[in-house]
Amino acid sequence: MPSGALSPARRVVTAVTGVVAGSPARAALSAFALGALLFTGLLMLPAAATDGRVTPLHDAMFTAVSAFSVTGLTTLDTAEHWTPLGQVILLAAMQIGGLGILSMASLLTLAVSRHLGLRTKLATQESGMTTGNMGEVGHLLKVVVLTVLTCEGALAVILVPRFAALSDSWATGLWQGVFYSVSAFNNAGFTIHEGGTAAFMHDPVILTVIAVGVFAGALGFPVVMVLVDKGWRFRSWNLHTKLTVEVTLVLLVVGAVALFFFEAGNPATHGDMVVGQRIGHSFFGSVMTRSGGFAIDDTNSHRPESLLLMDALMFVGGGSASTAGGIKVTTLAVMFLAIVAEARGDKEVTVHGRTIAPETLRVAISVLALGATLVLLATLALVSIVDQPLQRPLFEVVSAFGTCGLSVGVSAEAPPAGKYLLTAMMFAGRVGTITFAAALALRQRRVLYRYPVERPILG
Structure with missing residues (x-):
């Protein structure tokens, strides 16, 4: 090889580094697209299907993107259509997809922090997305992976013996416990039992563990790191953690209470249950509507007001840099605080003794507008394609965008x-808000002039 010439492997590394450095958002989109295509190809293998045939492209791609984006929507029965090999491929897609999103979110945050100067770097470090030296990307990713695997392992320790007892086989229990641990913490919502989660709806231990896993996964890596470091000392939490936990708990309780009353007289869901069962089903449904996607009640049998409530919860989603989708709870919190500040006549948006930067408010408005526009356009298209009334196509589109996985x-x-x-909505909902927000944060122009100020009439 001539002196100074780069090896093929070195050229590939240099090219990838250049893409990431030039546009981290574009690199994240490209990585996700390549991963989705890879798993699409694997699921199309004849050995992955129980009938020994090639799964049609639209079904294989839908399932691959659903698993890789940890959504949980399916067009084929997971327990009946996919062989053990196919289910292992789904498990790998969920695990890599969950870790990939957390890692991409972490790297995008690092990219933003390096671009915006020392103050933002320090703020990012305090948020839990960096540890020690802000340049220790490798260490950061190691912490992400260890945190995820530790949480999944804790869930599996409880689920494996439980499933082993139900199936009278430790091998089956091990496989099912690991699968549901990964599916729960990554908010994927995939099930390998015929009939889905309803197959063990009378086992409170399994349902509670799955709900806890979904809740923890939806909080987001920055929040989990702060909780591990600071414990439950609320005053020592940073603003992001406070807002995420507060809004998450409020949405959880509001969703559960609303479902409790909306479905009280519905014989297809909670109508024939005692109060204790209704409370359990309501809280489980509220947790899963945020992003989990597991269902113990027939979603299609819910009343219209319940489906509309679930639309709203799925659209919001979970915490930033989490395995959940949606516009994120901090986006909702910032928008609500801005409305309160405007109603009071305050010039600045403040909460917990902190002032929220105007740039953050603009990004929140942009993410909300983008999400609402995507949902509107996709719903219009799907209503036309399936020729059904608005409610069911809207629910499916919001579930895809919020990577929730509940289906009617x-x-x-x-x-x-x-x-x-x-499939496109699952892709957009999984990486769209992360990369869009990062791209907006990175894009800052210095303008050396100002136009005259004028106030258009609003309202």
């Missing part, structure tokens, strides 16, 4: 065009 059956019923549309 439209995914399985839709023609290939509808499945490709929902």
Whole structure:
């Protein structure tokens, strides 16, 4: 090799480094797209399907993106269509997808922090997205992986013996316990039992562990790191952690209370249950609507007001840099605080003794507007494709965008065009808000002049 020439491997590394350095958001999108295509190809293998045939492209791609984006929507019955090999591929897609999103979010945050100067770097370090030296990217990713695997391991320790007792087989219990641990913490919502989660709906231990795993995964890596470091000392938490935990708990309680009353007289869901069962089902449903996707009640049998409530909760999603989707709870918190500040006549948005930067408010408005626009356009298209009333297509689109995974059956019923549309929504909902917010934070122009100020009439 001539002196100074780069080896092929070195050239690839240099090219990838250049792409990441030039546009971390574009690199994240590219990595996710390549991963989704890889798992699509694997699921199309004849050995992955129980009938020994190649799974159609629209079904394989839908399932691959659903697993890799940890959504949980399916067009095929996971327990019946996929062989053990196919289910292992789904497990790998969920695990890599969950870790990949956390890692991409961490790297994007590092990219933003390096670009915005020392103050923002320090703020980012305090948020828990960096540890020690802000340049220790490798150490950061190691912490992410260890945290995720530790949480999943803790869930599996409880689930494996429980499933082993139900199946009278430790091998089966091990496989099912690990699968549901990964599916729960990554908010994936995939099940390998015929009938889904309803197959063990009368086992409070399994349901509680799954709900706790979904709740923890939806908090987000920055919050988990702060909780590990600071414990439950609320005053020592940073602002992001306070807002995430507060809004998450409020949405959890509001969702559970609303479902409790909305479904009280519905014989297809909670109507024939005692009060204790209704409370348990309501809280489980509220947790899963945020991003988990596991269902112990027939989602399609819920009343219209419940489905509309679930639309709202799925659209919000979980915490930033988490395995959940949606516009994120901090976006909702910032928007609400801005409305309160405007109503009071305050010039600045403040909470917990801190002032929220105007740049953060603009990003929140942009993310909200982008999400709402995507949902609107996709719903219009899906209504036209499936030729159904608004409610069911809207629910399916919001579930895809929020990477929730709850379904009213439209995914399985839709023609290939509808499945490709929902696939695109899962892709956009998984990486769209992360990369869009990062791109906005990175894009700052210095303008050396100002136009005259004028106030358009609003309202």
